[in-house]
Amino acid sequence: MSGPKHRRGHSLFRRLMLIWLLGLAVVIAVSLGLSLGASGRALRDQLYTQMAHDIASAARLMDYLPPAERADWLTSLDRPYYRFALAPPPERGYSGEHLEDEAALDLLRDALGDRPFTIRGEWKSPAGRPALYLGLTLTDGTPFSVTLTSPAGFMPRGRLFAAGALLVLGVMALTWLAVRLATRPISRLADAARALGDNPERDPLPEDTGPREVRDAARAFNQMQTRIRSHMAERTQILAAISHDLQTPITRLRLRSELLDDAATQTRFNADLDAMQALVREGLDYARSLDSNEASRSIDLNALLDTLRLEADEMAMPVTLDGRASQPYTGRLQGLRRALWNLIDNGVKYGERVDITVTETDTGWQIDIRDHGPGLPESERESVFEPFYRREASRNRDTGGTGLGLAITRNLLRAQGGEVVLENADGGGLRARVTLTRAG
């Protein structure tokens, strides 16, 4: 909803990702180390030694056999991965000097003794797999060659690393998914808590989706919301009850004051009653502003502001209106009307005259209610919205305010997704800036 998603400190998401990936990296490194390390090497050396000796003995056998019998023997010497031929090796592929595995070459040299040999390699032999071609010469000068073919599924080291990287990427994607799945409910809960602050009447969280822990949290959250709501309702009821019960005695006093003979006393009596009645009324309005059930409707903002201006005019309050809204606003009419009226009334009280300016913004409307008074020091621009806040120079009492007007105003606006802040205007005076958001 509002506020930056990433604040200082690492997010749970990042921490979990880090733990998972570090763990996986260790596992992969260990297994790779094992296969490429000492034990893997010993196994391979054994294999190469056997192969080298096989090739050496085949060459000696050919030396020993008469040329006519050699071909018959050859087929019985073939092994699954290498076969022999009485012909020079093909002239394809790369030269064997660059063979990766120096150790294998040494083994071959040892086994073949002083018999010279050539070696060539090819990444893709006619069989479709990497192959090595070994060229030897028998003692009678006959060419003799060995073709070593990699077993199917053989993988050169480069490709092995590529596959490893792919594996790591896949695991990372899965980790991201899993961690997201685990942290999303927490973000949702945070969003819900934030929204609860703005509107305690918001819909409860769904309690029947997600894993058990998430459902539990949602249920607990919803219970908390219900309790908050009932506390608020209680507060409203108490305020309403007190002010309602005060209505009868105040009504009696009003009627009794008419019996007073002394006009001056009667005037003061009535002024006190006005103050009492205002407090009762504002107390009730404050309670209601927290707990409004007014329905939203589409409102002609221009007509509303014009109506307020004219009503101020009728009460000899100097108010000007500038700007137009090009489309209707969807919200609570009575609440908005009351909120704007409070700001206009305040502006005239403290700032002699009021200029209202309405402008359209990307997200809705901005209504500035600017007075021409002394303004407010920065330190007080927020605290004046607190209920019963009294300025040090207590202007409120002089003008008959109760200290609830601005609190009511803000509650009414926030209840419909709006906001009000106070700023000092250029050229003096205080500006109340009301923002309203467009629906949808």
Add this chain to the structure above:
Amino acid sequence: MTESPDHILIVDDDREIRSLLSDYLERQGLRCTAVADGRQMQAALDKHRFDLIVLDVMLPGEDGLSLCRKLRVDSQVPILMLTARGDDMDRILGLEMGADDYLAKPFVPRELLARISAVLRRTRALPPNLAAQASAHTRYLDFAQWRLDTAERHLIAPDGVTVPLTGGEYRLLQVFLSHPQRVLNRDQLLELTQGREADAFDRSIDLLVSRLRARLRDDAREPAVLKTVRGEGYVLAATVAGAAE
């Protein structure tokens, strides 16, 4: 013209308020009878003819709203409701139930007196044939695709947008809607909206009419809803239908 004072029936469950209010109104030249609940109210109504009833909403037993609705079945006696402060529901329901006006408690006695006088004058100012129309108690009045909400006192445009009205605009529109297709001159309009005589230079009605036209998105040069009848006054050129919903 009756010379005897207007007779007011006060219905309120608080004994002190009853006696203080009676005293106050009697000192202002009215005649008062005060009762505590609906049963006593009925008994008083059987015995006397009253010019106006001041009815508290909060009553033991049957409440003021329900008493008001029952009264309206066979009586046109003006009713002024006393409601709890700020309780819009009471106000809206009170007007729907057929009350002529309402006043929130705690009220200033002089304000009550002024309202009583205004209601009495209003009901007398209307000729009998108009009075019948004016007391058709429905919450909404539909005309020319527009709708007036008489409880919340605003207009609803053909496109569904709510158009707020000032008190003066509302009262003037009310008067036109109570006298559809009838030419009303400035004197009549002033009398019906503000209860005062017009002087020759008073243009306030013309100003109000032009503002109402703007609210109704009516073309000022060629108005279709609120028409000017040269030399005579203004006329609402539309039919009016009441609607409860």
